[in-house]
Amino acid sequence: MVRNLSKIKLAIISIITLIIFTIPLCSAHVPKEVEGNNTLETALIVDDPTKSWAIYAKIHEKGEAQYYRLELEESQILRASLFVPNKDSFVPNLIIGGLSLETEGVLPDDVQIPEDYGYIVKEGNLEDPEYEPFTPASYYYLADFEKEIEDTGTYYVIVSDPDGEGNYGLAIGKEERYGLVEWIRVPLDIIKVRQWEGLSLLYIFLPMILTIIVGFFLLIWFGKSEPKRNYTVLGWLVVSSGLLYFGSGVMKFVEMIVASGKANPGPLIVVTVVFASLPVVLGIFTIRKGIEFNGDIYLKDRIYLAVYGILALFVWAGFILGSIIIFLASVLPSKILKK
Numbered sequence: 001m002v003r004n005l006s007k008i009k010l011a012i013i014s015i016i017t018l019i020i021f022t023i024p025l026c027s028a029h030v031p032k033e034v035e036g037n038n039t040l041e042t043a044l045i046v047d048d049p050t051k052s053w054a055i056y057a058k059i060h061e062k063g064e065a066q067y068y069r070l071e072l073e074e075s076q077i078l079r080a081s082l083f084v085p086n087k088d089s090f091v092p093n094l095i096i097g098g099l100s101l102e103t104e105g106v107l108p109d110d111v112q113i114p115e116d117y118g119y120i121v122k123e124g125n126l127e128d129p130e131y132e133p134f135t136p137a138s139y140y141y142l143a144d145f146e147k148e149i150e151d152t153g154t155y156y157v158i159v160s161d162p163d164g165e166g167n168y169g170l171a172i173g174k175e176e177r178y179g180l181v182e183w184i185r186v187p188l189d190i191i192k193v194r195q196w197e198g199l200s201l202l203y204i205f206l207p208m209i210l211t212i213i214v215g216f217f218l219l220i221w222f223g224k225s226e227p228k229r230n231y232t233v234l235g236w237l238v239v240s241s242g243l244l245y246f247g248s249g250v251m252k253f254v255e256m257i258v259a260s261g262k263a264n265p266g267p268l269i270v271v272t273v274v275f276a277s278l279p280v281v282l283g284i285f286t287i288r289k290g291i292e293f294n295g296d297i298y299l300k301d302r303i304y305l306a307v308y309g310i311l312a313l314f315v316w317a318g319f320i321l322g323s324i325i326i327f328l329a330s331v332l333p334s335k336i337l338k339k
Helices: 002-025 180-184 186-196 201-224 233-262 266-292 299-314 318-331
Strands: 030-033 053-059 065-072 077-084 093-098 118-122 130-132 137-148 153-160 166-172
Touching: 053 065, 053 153, 053 186, 065 166, 077 093, 077 153, 093 137, 118 137, 130 233, 130 266, 137 233, 153 166, 180 186, 180 299, 186 201, 186 318, 201 233, 233 266, 233 299, 233 318, 266 299, 266 318, 299 318
Parallel strands: 030 053
Antiparallel strands: 053 166, 065 153, 077 137, 077 166, 093 118, 093 153, 130 137
């Protein structure tokens, strides 16, 4: 028993260490969805525009422009990058407007710019895809703008295409900062991003669904070979959480393979492997813990389960549902869990 506890402690320490050393290596953006910002008056106000945001949006018709408003102070950096999910996507343009900017390029007829504003037109240019290790994914970047602001004031970032329509992404800011809630909800945001990429929910979750089905099948099959083993409510709850953790890691590995098929990941693939491995490792330990439960549950067991649930939130394991289930298992009365 002491030996098993030592292994669990070692696993927890290892996971925490991996988190600490991996997060600074990643370049990621806080996801943001938008709608209805197709005039200057309805421009989306980007709060904290120096923070790194990733906006996933859609141009609905030819000639439509979408506007983003940034309040920047002198010496702050205005950075914007435009990208699309697929090679056969449309190729919109990136336009930056501001009082201190010198005009460059020809402004499309359908694009609005305040009087006395200068503007810079960055025409979209479809290049080779780039690998994103954090989610993971691969995108085609079309245009990029970065400049230190000379005058405090209002600036506009505009996306427009007079000839096409479709989904686009806009990265604004360059300071990688996550709030606690933003970090925990990343797995849910990624589901929306995958849908923005054009994938169905069935396609997105298929690796996890298959993992859970196979996992339960193996547990039941091996259980028949051990007549003395009798899974309790506690055991099934913990095993279910573990399979959700494991399945979310499998999903990330599948996403990595798909993304690597479009763009060469290079050394960045190591970051993805680490982030995908964390849920898998946590899932294995959680499943083993669930299999071990075959009777009473003690306070130390409840503490370990709660720790597993907290760790899962920070390593993006189980889409939050896994943590909810294991938190439930850690607080339910023993008379229920032993059934």
